[in-house]
Amino acid sequence: MKKIYLIILLIMISATSRMIAQNSMMGVQYSVGYTTGDFNNFIGKVAFRGMELDYHNLVTENIGVGFEIGWNYFWEEKDYATYTEGTVSLSGKQYRYCLATPFLASVNYYFAPGEFINPYLGFGVGTQYTRNELQIGLYERSSDVFHFVMKPEVGVIINPGGNAGIYISARYYDALKSGDIGKRSYITTNIGLLWQY
Amino acid sequence: MMRKMLRVVLVIFIAGTLWSCYPEGPDYYDDYDIVYTNYDNNYVFTGKPKYAITDKIIKITGNMDAGKPPEYVPSTYSTQMLNTMKANMASLGYSLVDVSANPDFVLMPSALESTNVEYYYDYWGYYWGWYYPYPMTYTYKSGSLMMDLIDYKDISADGKRRVVWTGIVNGLLEGSSSEFTARMNKSIEQAFSQSEYLRQ
Numbered sequence: 001m002k003k004i005y006l007i008i009l010l011i012m013i014s015a016t017s018r019m020i021a022q023n024s025m026m027g028v029q030y031s032v033g034y035t036t037g038d039f040n041n042f043i044g045k046v047a048f049r050g051m052e053l054d055y056h057n058l059v060t061e062n063i064g065v066g067f068e069i070g071w072n073y074f075w076e077e078k079d080y081a082t083y084t085e086g087t088v089s090l091s092g093k094q095y096r097y098c099l100a101t102p103f104l105a106s107v108n109y110y111f112a113p114g115e116f117i118n119p120y121l122g123f124g125v126g127t128q129y130t131r132n133e134l135q136i137g138l139y140e141r142s143s144d145v146f147h148f149v150m151k152p153e154v155g156v157i158i159n160p161g162g163n164a165g166i167y168i169s170a171r172y173y174d175a176l177k178s179g180d181i182g183k184r185s186y187i188t189t190n191i192g193l194l195w196q197y
Numbered sequence: 198m199m200r201k202m203l204r205v206v207l208v209i210f211i212a213g214t215l216w217s218c219y220p221e222g223p224d225y226y227d228d229y230d231i232v233y234t235n236y237d238n239n240y241v242f243t244g245k246p247k248y249a250i251t252d253k254i255i256k257i258t259g260n261m262d263a264g265k266p267p268e269y270v271p272s273t274y275s276t277q278m279l280n281t282m283k284a285n286m287a288s289l290g291y292s293l294v295d296v297s298a299n300p301d302f303v304l305m306p307s308a309l310e311s312t313n314v315e316y317y318y319d320y321w322g323y324y325w326g327w328y329y330p331y332p333m334t335y336t337y338k339s340g341s342l343m344m345d346l347i348d349y350k351d352i353s354a355d356g357k358r359r360v361v362w363t364g365i366v367n368g369l370l371e372g373s374s375s376e377f378t379a380r381m382n383k384s385i386e387q388a389f390s391q392s393e394y395l396r397q
Contacts, residue, residue, distance in 0.1 A: 026202065028209045051213035053206065071214065075221050082391050087238050089391045092231035095222050135222065137231030137367055138339055163202075193209075195202045 023058035025066075027167055029192025033072035033100070036172075038182035042132075043096050049073040052171075052190055056108055064108040068124060071101045072188060090136070097133040100184055102126060102149055102173055116160070122153035128175045130184045147175035147184055157194060167194040227380050229339075230368035232387045236394060240348075240361045245301030246397045248291045249349070254278060254342070257309045270308050274378060281382045282306065282344065285389035290397030296349075302361075303349050310340040310370060338370035342381065344388065346395075362395060364388035 031050030035043055050072035056064030078094040106124035128149040133142040155169030168191050175184040223229055254270040269275065282304060283293060294300050314336050346362040353359070366384040370377065389395070 026206055028206045028213075030213070049216065051210055053210045077222075082387075084391075087236050089234045090231060091233075091387050091391055093223070093228050097221070137229050138369070139231075193206075195206070197202065 023196075025054070025056045025058070025064060025194055025196050027054045027192050027194035028052065029054070029070075029167070029169065029190035031070060031072055031188045031190045033074060034187045034189075035074060036185050036187060038177075039074075039098070039175075039184045039186055042182075043074045043076045043098055045074070045076040047072050047074040047186075050188060050190075052188070052192065054106075054194075056106070058113075061113050062110050064110065066106060066108075067126075068102070068104050068106050071099060072186065074098045074100065074186075092136045095133075095135040097131075097135075098184065099131045100128055100173070100175070100186065101130070102128040102151070102175075104149065104151055106151070106153075108153070110157070114159075116158065118157040118159060120155050120157065122151075122155065122169075122171075124151035124153065124171075125149070126151075128173060128184065130175070130181065132181060132184075143179075143181060145178040145181045147178045147181075149173050149175040155190075159196075163196050165194045165196065167192060226369045226372045226376070227383075230366070230380055230384050232384050232391065233365040233367070234363065234388055234392050236362045236392065237359070242361070242395050243397055245348075246290060246292050247294045247298070247300040248286060248302040248304055248346075249294055249296040249298070249300040250279065250282060250286075250304040251306065252279070254306045254308050257307050257343075273374065274381070277378050278306070278342065278381055278385060281385045282389075285386060289389060289395050300349050303347050303358075305345045305347065307343045307345075308340060309343070310338060312336055312338050339368065340370040342366040342385070344385075362392065364392065 029052040031052050033047035033050050035047075050070065052068060052070035054066065054068045056066035058064050075095070075097045078096065080091065080093050082089055082091040084090075102124075104124035104126035106122055108120045108122040110118055110120045112118045126149055128147045129144070130147060131142065131144050133140060151171055151173050153169055153171040155167055157165050157167045159165035169189075171188045171190065173186055173188070177183050254275040256268040256270055258268055270278075286293070286304065291302075296303060314334055342365070344364040345360050347358045347360050349358060351359050364385075366381065366388060368380065368384065372380070
């Protein structure tokens with residue numbers, strides 16, 4: 001696992017070092033997150049707080065290699081309920097929080113570079129830091145973990161001309177189980193601004 | 198151009214990230230109220246309908262000196278709480294008797310109060326080396342009401358009686374006295390309603 005992270009880090013550093021080169025793209029997006037699977041059992045509510053930051057260097061006209069960092073803040077207030085395990089019963093309101101922060105190396109394939117509508121497919125791999133918190137009453141339990149994560153992405157760049165454009169994307173972060181914490185996988189829909197230079 | 202663009206991207210990203218720091222969570226005092234119950238799984242509660250209860254709620258102060266009388270919760274609060282316990286025991290099929298009538302159980306309530314002090318940690322200062330020259334703290338009071346049900350007739354060789362059920366109500370000791378009493382009563386009722394195995 002450490003080797004994979006090292007390779008990802010090298011790709012990110014390599015991509016960053018070429019930022020002065022032409023034919024690069026940098027963008028920032030507002031992100032909405034939707035939990036899936038195990039994660040949805042922990043928090044079922046849509047997360048309206050999230051940001052993505054992307055950088056890609058165009059190694060060919062159609063292929064961009066780079067990295068992304070971002071975060072989505074999930075939280076949910078559960079109704080007052082009684083939880084029973086064995087002879088113990090506990091009643092109260094639960095508050096569940098999870099901050100998911102992926103750091104990925106990524107590759108995008110652009111189908112129509114230079115066109116007004118430029119759809120693309122992407123794939124990323126890396127790590128995702130998550131901070132999980134469960135609060136009931138005055139008591140709180142938290143854990144911090146790193147997950148291995150893979151991310152397919154589909155999106156479109158709308159380029160009205162010039163260097164700036166709008167890009168819309170959907171991403172699926174498949175964050176594998178890590179330690180005692182189950183999968184923290186989620187889908188995001190994103191919209192933001194992209195600069196090409 | 199590139200620097201300007203980079204600056205814009207970073208400003209948007211950092212502004213959005215700071216937005217994530219806005220806390221979400223409990224809004225009202227009763228959002229912090231919890232009720233815990235536990236019992237002896239091997240114990241049979243049925244067929245033992247008589248119980249006694251203390252007429253005061255003892256305060257656990259943690260510094261009880263020999264010969265010094267214990268402190269009690271003021272009757273303005275304890276009377277209502279004790280009445281709620283009695284009403285719930287009655288609805289579960291128990292009859293209240295005096296302790297001299299050799300009851301099956303004795304219900305013993307006690308209370309614990311604590312003042313919590315929280316510090317504002319200067320997170321940025323931790324990284325950048327500045328600090329508050331004056332204390333930055335806030336305090337809140339929290340408390341627990343503990344209800345122990347003991348089998349009055351089951352005495353061990355060393356003269357101790359067995360606790361067969363425990364209910365603990367925990368929350369903030371904040372708000373007006375009427376709000377506080379209403380919250381306490383609601384939580385006491387919850388402790389009994391989630392302990393249906395006590396029913397006669």
